[in-house]
Amino acid sequence: MKQTGFVWSFLGLACGLVLNSPAVGQLAENEPRLAARYHVESGTNRGYLIVKAEMPAGSYIYGIYQPDESPCSTIEIAQSKQFKVLDKFKADKQAKVIAKDPVFESKLEKYYDVVQFYVPIELVDQVDPAEIKPLIRFTGQMCSDQGYCIPMNGKTMAAKFMGFFQRHAKESSSRLKEKRR
Numbered sequence: 001m002k003q004t005g006f007v008w009s010f011l012g013l014a015c016g017l018v019l020n021s022p023a024v025g026q027l028a029e030n031e032p033r034l035a036a037r038y039h040v041e042s043g044t045n046r047g048y049l050i051v052k053a054e055m056p057a058g059s060y061i062y063g064i065y066q067p068d069e070s071p072c073s074t075i076e077i078a079q080s081k082q083f084k085v086l087d088k089f090k091a092d093k094q095a096k097v098i099a100k101d102p103v104f105e106s107k108l109e110k111y112y113d114v115v116q117f118y119v120p121i122e123l124v125d126q127v128d129p130a131e132i133k134p135l136i137r138f139t140g141q142m143c144s145d146q147g148y149c150i151p152m153n154g155k156t157m158a159a160k161f162m163g164f165f166q167r168h169a170k171e172s173s174s175r176l177k178e179k180r181r
Contacts, residue, residue: 036159063109073140
């Protein structure tokens with residue numbers, strides 16, 4: 001799918017219904033805050049791209065991998081010759097799972113408060129990480145336990161490079177066992 005000159009990689013499943021009936025006057029102060037960033041491991045060309053969603057108390061977004069008939073969030077990354085995505089997004093915490101939602105009559109995953117979705121990426125050789133500006137598009141809805149939903153129809157943002165990280169070598173399990181004795 002082409003969008004403003006970019007080709008988007010679709011990294012979520014097809015979604016079902018979107019409820020869009022926000023309560024009057026609650027749209028601006030209760031909108032979710034979305035941000036995207038990426039980090040690169042020192043001495044390598046690999047790192048992680050992270051999309052963070054922060055919701056007001058009592059509000060949630062749907063998971064990115066739901067059954068077809070259920071609402072979900074989608075995260076798309078504009079394709080680039082400067083990096084590639086190595087896997088699919090994962091969440092940094094467990095979702096609240098509803099075994100059978102009474103409205104959608106299917107299993108639903110909901111993320112409350114703050115959730116970060118991350119995906120491993122690989123930069124092409126000789127690219128300065130600070131020069132890359134991955135474009136991310138988040139689509140879905142934020143709903144409240146009070147019964148209203150706010151649609152997020154293709155919120156596009158540029159991921160910011162937040163620096164390098166260094167992995168700490170883990171000690172071998174046999175060495176740790178020796179230390180415990």
